[in-house]
Amino acid sequence: MDKSRLRSVIESARAAVPGDARHAASIRIRDALLDQPWVQMAGLVACYWSIGAEPETHGLVFALWKHGATVMLPVLRDDDDLDWAVYDGPDTLAPGRFGIMEPVDTRRGIDAIRTAALVIVPALAVDRATGVRLGRGGGSYDRALARVGPNVPTVALLHEGxxxxxxxxxxxxxxxxxxxxxxxxxxxxG
Known part of the structure; x- marks a missing residue:
């Protein structure tokens, strides 16, 4: 199946899952991540603010921040690359391009992700053998992931299946x- 068709199939499947079931699954993902020592020790985390039927990250971002991590969230640039800014609580977000919530903090630049000790990214699917992720097709996260060091944990959040x-x-x-x-x-x- 080509990428476009697979995206459509997964997005339809996600939309068919009741919101309360997606929320419960997101809590299990959040708790599993927060139990990992390499997550607990990460001082600077690059994450994303979930939208739609994606696994929810709002609680994860808040929990990381409350436990002392500095959390950077992406700011989508006009060239579809990702700039980064620091999350400093729920009141420090505003709608950005396409209505996606972004931090209002000073932009740190596209290379700020190089300093992250943990990188959490969205995905529609991930290949279990290679680690290749299927995104939405804009290439923003592939460009960002290309800047991440070889020993930094990179994690895609997925629903069941x-x-x-x-x-x-x-x-x-x-x-x-x-x-x-x-x-x-x-x-x-991968």
Whole structure:
């Protein structure tokens, strides 16, 4: 199945899951992540503010922040690359491009992700053998992931059934090292 068709299938499946079930699954993902020592020790975390039927990150971002981590969230630039700004509580967000909530803090630049000790990214699917993630197709997170150091944990958040075999890949796709699902954390070959 090509990327476009797979995106459509997954987005339809996500939309069909009741909101309370998606919320419960997101809590399990959050708790599984927060139980990991490498998450607990990360002083600077790059994450994202979830939208729509994505696994919810609002509680995760808040929990990381309350436990003392500095959390950077993306700011979508006009060229579709990602700038980064620090989250400093729920009142420090405002709608950005496409209505996605972004921090109002000073922009740190596209290379700020290089300093993160943990990077959490959205995905529609991840290949269990290679770690290649299927995003929404804009390439923003592949560009950001290309800037992350080789020893930094990169994690894609997924709903049940979205860690799969045979996710279509292209040369610019950057694999993640972990998938976080409602069933737990999976270390990937990528």
């Amino acid at each position: 979205e860690l799969m075999d045979g996710v279509p890949a292209e040369p610019h796709d950057v694999p993640v090292r972990y998938a976080a699902t409602p069933e737990g954390i999976v270390r990937l070959a």
